[in-house]
Amino acid sequence: MIHESAAGPAATIQPPGDYEALRAAIAQRHGALPGRLQQVAEFTLDHPTDVALATVAEVAQRTGVQPSAIVRFARAFGFNGFTEMQQVFRSRLVAGVAPSYKARLARMKRDEASILGRRPLAVLGRFVADAHSALDSLLQSATEQDLEAAIAILAPARDIYLLGLGGSYPVAAHLAYVLRKLGRRVVLLDGIGGGIGEQSHAATAQDALVAISFRSYYPDTVRLFPELVARGVPAIAITDSLLSPIATGARLVFELQDMPEAAMRTLAAPLCLVQALAIGLDLAGD
Amino acid sequence: MIHESAAGPAATIQPPGDYEALRAAIAQRHGALPGRLQQVAEFTLDHPTDVALATVAEVAQRTGVQPSAIVRFARAFGFNGFTEMQQVFRSRLVAGVAPSYKARLARMKRDEASILGRRPLAVLGRFVADAHSALDSLLQSATEQDLEAAIAILAPARDIYLLGLGGSYPVAAHLAYVLRKLGRRVVLLDGIGGGIGEQSHAATAQDALVAISFRSYYPDTVRLFPELVARGVPAIAITDSLLSPIATGARLVFELQDMPEAAMRTLAAPLCLVQALAIGLDLAGD
């Protein structure tokens, strides 16, 4: 009895860490498994989503076996129980919808190493990974509709006003640079010379506004944005939440998720978006 | 008992059935919600994946509220409890498994081949792909040595001067922002108020300079950089070629290859590099 739990199936091997590895292991050992466990193997391969979200009882019922058989199956693959195996199936769901989550987990592991050694290359690796996942989720969330709507707002504008302060200022500056290169009239609201209010004074409904702001939202941005909107200036917001102060009142909101705190963000995603807007606008042949 | 379920909060409205509808409802009612429920609203919008998979206790802890507040939140939106609301968040995960971003990226490349013209999503896809590969080659070319050398130059500096104009200005601005957040003294040479020369006048060998410039090199950068180097200011260059005007005289050169022309570049790579330098410097415990 004692040696069973010490040298039992759970201790024989260590469990696969990611879904693909687990899937491969199940497929390989399928033939050598006892009858009921074969049933379970087939079900898990065919219905990974159910395994990820359902309870033991549900999986057992749908497989046509007892709950204990499910647990035995998990233990046969090195897990301590069904719950542990389920995590692997859940990681697959998470990876599919939000690549950044997966990256975040990978980052955590890297972090532990980098804190010990304070190795700057690990730090760079982390930011590169962050930027990668931010770009991926940008591509997932942006739609053709949104981009076309944005271009439709910008195309007829006489002047394009850009509002991005604090940590978002580089994005606004870059957009200003590109738009000017393409021959558009741009007003970058940077507050230099004192009055950010004065800079935007001439904005009308014939113009357009692109505002960029992420948590924690820069006070001047929060103050100025509603003013311009109230004056009828059509606005595009690039932000990190639908609850952002610049989301309400905007004709169009680009929501970039999983933005890290200010000092940690790489700005890769908003810069790419802004770049695509500018070039897309130019290609649209104004 | 009976009238409780008939006239209780759960019966006031009927709950949104799919994720997008729920998301919209949360965003809309956010302002009218009591304080704690607002917190919950923000968390659910920002971390839908966590809500889908975690327990009430976990969500509560991460939100910073009591478990009961989570349940109240769910009931406020017409659900009978957290479990019921969680189903909606789970449906999002299940729906998201199929279309992966890789497939989408691949499709974009196909679209792009046919004609880049007029399809803004294809344009975005192209920039995202560009940024991806730029980040990868950054990670390949950067060495631990270089990064450590850079940090060794920056750590003892009294003031850090940043020189990046034209298309590179957003990179310099971002580096300035992050360094200041970390408590470093920074002078951003932006030429505002006329004299970029005056701004850099106080730079000495006790300070340090980070210069960023890509083709075609901005004239003021080309002019000012050798001046500062001649005065003994230790310089780090971030550029696209060893033949760049800011490569000669620099203590250290980060060479980023394959930089597209000014209006087409996304700046993802230099921004990441600069970010890693700043954080690496901070971790080095100056």
Add this chain to the structure above:
DNA sequence: CAGAATTTGGAATGTTCATTCTATTTTCAA
């Protein structure tokens, strides 16, 4: 400013769930 209504924190409750245990059946070897 007083009273009512709402909101909130935190513990108590009762349910659901994964896991374990044991008797029984099945399989295999001699």
Add this chain to the structure above:
DNA sequence: TTGAAAATAGAATGAACATTCCAAATTCTG
């Protein structure tokens, strides 16, 4: 065919969990 070993079913157990409840605090309202 018989004995031993493995596998299985199903109930028992104990832990984890969502939910409820109530007192305290806060916010509205007259």
